[in-house]
Amino acid sequence: MGVFLQPIYTQTVGSGGIGNITFNNIPQTFTDLKVVASTRLAGAATALGLSMGVNGAYTLQTNRYVSGNGSAASAGSASNYLGDTVGSTATASVFGSLEVYIPNYTSSTFKQYIVDAVSENNATLSYTELWAGLWSSTSAITSLSFAGGSNLLQYSTISLYGILRSGV
Amino acid sequence: MMIPIATITANGSTSAFDFQNIPQTFTHLQLRCFVGINTGSVFFCAINNVYNNTKYPWHRLYGDGASTASGSSTTDNQMLISDLANSATTFGSFIIDILDYTNTNKNRVIKSIGGFDKNGSGQVSTSSGLYIDTTAVSRITLNSSGGNVLAGSRVDLYGITTSSVTGA
Numbered sequence: 001m002g003v004f005l006q007p008i009y010t011q012t013v014g015s016g017g018i019g020n021i022t023f024n025n026i027p028q029t030f031t032d033l034k035v036v037a038s039t040r041l042a043g044a045a046t047a048l049g050l051s052m053g054v055n056g057a058y059t060l061q062t063n064r065y066v067s068g069n070g071s072a073a074s075a076g077s078a079s080n081y082l083g084d085t086v087g088s089t090a091t092a093s094v095f096g097s098l099e100v101y102i103p104n105y106t107s108s109t110f111k112q113y114i115v116d117a118v119s120e121n122n123a124t125l126s127y128t129e130l131w132a133g134l135w136s137s138t139s140a141i142t143s144l145s146f147a148g149g150s151n152l153l154q155y156s157t158i159s160l161y162g163i164l165r166s167g168v
Numbered sequence: 169m170m171i172p173i174a175t176i177t178a179n180g181s182t183s184a185f186d187f188q189n190i191p192q193t194f195t196h197l198q199l200r201c202f203v204g205i206n207t208g209s210v211f212f213c214a215i216n217n218v219y220n221n222t223k224y225p226w227h228r229l230y231g232d233g234a235s236t237a238s239g240s241s242t243t244d245n246q247m248l249i250s251d252l253a254n255s256a257t258t259f260g261s262f263i264i265d266i267l268d269y270t271n272t273n274k275n276r277v278i279k280s281i282g283g284f285d286k287n288g289s290g291q292v293s294t295s296s297g298l299y300i301d302t303t304a305v306s307r308i309t310l311n312s313s314g315g316n317v318l319a320g321s322r323v324d325l326y327g328i329t330t331s332s333v334t335g336a
Contacts (some may be wrong), residue, residue, distance in 0.1 A: 006169040008204065009335030023335040036196065036328075038267040038274070068229030068238025068294075074189045075236075093302060097267050097279040118279045118296030121225070124240050128229040128294045130281075159195075160329045 002018055005034065010159040017042055020053070021158045024143045026027050030162030035100040035144065037085070037158045038076065042151035045087035047119035047127050050098065052082045053145035054111075054135050063133045070124040083117030084127045091122040095156060106139040117157030169229035170198070171285070173325045178203075185288030185310040187325050190216040190269075192304060197266045201310065203321040204259035205252045209314025213264065213278055215299040216307050221245040223300045230283075230293035246311065247297030253284040259321065260284035269305040276305060 008030075009023045026033070041048045051058050055149065061080045085096030098117040105111060115131035135141075146158055171194070176185045190197070203211060214224075225242040230250075241248065253260050262282030268274050276299035283292035299305075310323055 007329055007331035009333050010330040011336060025335065036267065038277070066229060066236065068227065068236075070227045070240035071238055073229055073231075073236035073238045086201065091275070091298065091300065093273065093275045094298060095268070095274050095277060097265060097277045097296065099265070111296050116279065116281055116294060118227070118277065118294070120227070120277045120296050120298050122242060122298060122300060123225070124227075124242070126225075126227045126240065126296065128227050128238070128296050130229075130294055155271070157268065157330075160335065 004163065005050065006162045008160045008162050010157065013152045013154050013156040015154050016154050019151055020145050020147035021152060022143060022145040023160050026142050027162065028140060028145065031165040032163040033102040033105045034161040035158060036149060037098040037146065038095045039085045039158065040095045040153040041085060041087050041148040041150050042153055043087050043148065044089050046121050046125050047084040048087040048148050050082045050085050050146060050148050052100065054141055055139060055143055056098050060136045061133055063131055065129055065131045067127055067129045070126050082128050083115045083131050084119045086119050092118050094115040096120065102141065108138045110136050110138065111141065112130045169329050171327045172212065173327050175322060175324045178317045178319055178321035181316055183312050183316050184321040187308045190306050190308065191327060194269050195268065195306065195330045196328040197269050198326045198328060199264040200324045201262040202259050203252060204252060204255060204318035205314050206256045206311055206318060207314040208254050209252040209312050211249040211252050212246040212311045212313060213249055214309045215276060215305055215310065216303060217309065219245040224297055226297035227264055228293050228295035230291055232291050247278050248293055249280050250282055250293050251291055252312065253286060253287055258284055258286045259318065266305060272302045272304065275300050
């Protein structure tokens with residue numbers, strides 16, 4: 001019987017930061033994937049966007065969201081956007097919390113995914129978001145990359161997990 | 169992997185779910201909550217038995233089936249998770265995540281998602297909060313502002329591990 005939530009990979013950003021975190025050679029033996037991210041970006045803002053590259057490209061993704069900024073709710077659509085995380089002008093030593101769930105990542109159909117993202121900050125302005133995304137490709141997912149418009153800062157961590165369905 | 173740590177089940181005289189001496193051997197924590205109360209009440213989270221109105225800014229996005237809203241506070245002495253159902257028969261369900269709970273380079277970000285439906289009314293929400301302190305989390309207390317919760321209410325605490333393989 002498989003282990004629920006099997007850790008596959010983890011990367012933690014060292015001093016100096018890094019432009020992106022990439023997981024290559026994702027095993028094709030699970031049913032679903034889950035990504036857990038604790039991140040902070042170098043860009044000068046309270047919150048900034050993260051994007052997810054699939055199989056080497058940050059393309060072919062369409063997204064819809066609902067969002068709260070601490071005082072108002074909104075909804076909309078985007079492309080190639082995962083959700084918001086913390087930027088460098090937010091409260092010190094705070095890292096955004098974001099999870100991505102990708103079911104059936106090896107299937108030959110287009111891939112749906114859902115995202116639950118929060119940025120956090122000791123002020124009214126901060127983002128709590130739910131996203132749904134579509135990667136319009138029939139290829140199996142073999143690599144995932146994560147990047148913002150600026151470096152991921154030291155201590156940012158992203159982990160990849162595999163999940164098995166019953167009977168596998 | 170996701171490993172059960174402890175469970176607290178309410179017996180009708182329980183107004184708080186208090187997890188003490190949390191093992192420091194995991195990377196992330198998750199609480200899965202099934203909680204009801206027969207009066208107006210809010211579900212809160214406190215870390216390490218600290219109740220301090222400068223340490224728990226929180227933010228949330230919520231909807232009631234007719235409208236959406238976003239709210240926040242920087243002056244509560246614990247983090248707001250969600251409203252509770254105010255019903256003798258309806259229990260709300262919530263999942264609360266705390267990433268990197270032992271990492272002394274990070275303040276604690278608490279993320280939750282959940283809600284309840286009373287067949288004609290209800291609420292769904294995603295919430296986030298900060299515990300502005302880099303001390304490792306060794307105790308989590310979930311409090312009901314309205315007093316004792318319904319018997320059968322339950323909170324399960326899990327520890328989540330990560331991989332040592334980078335996949336880079």
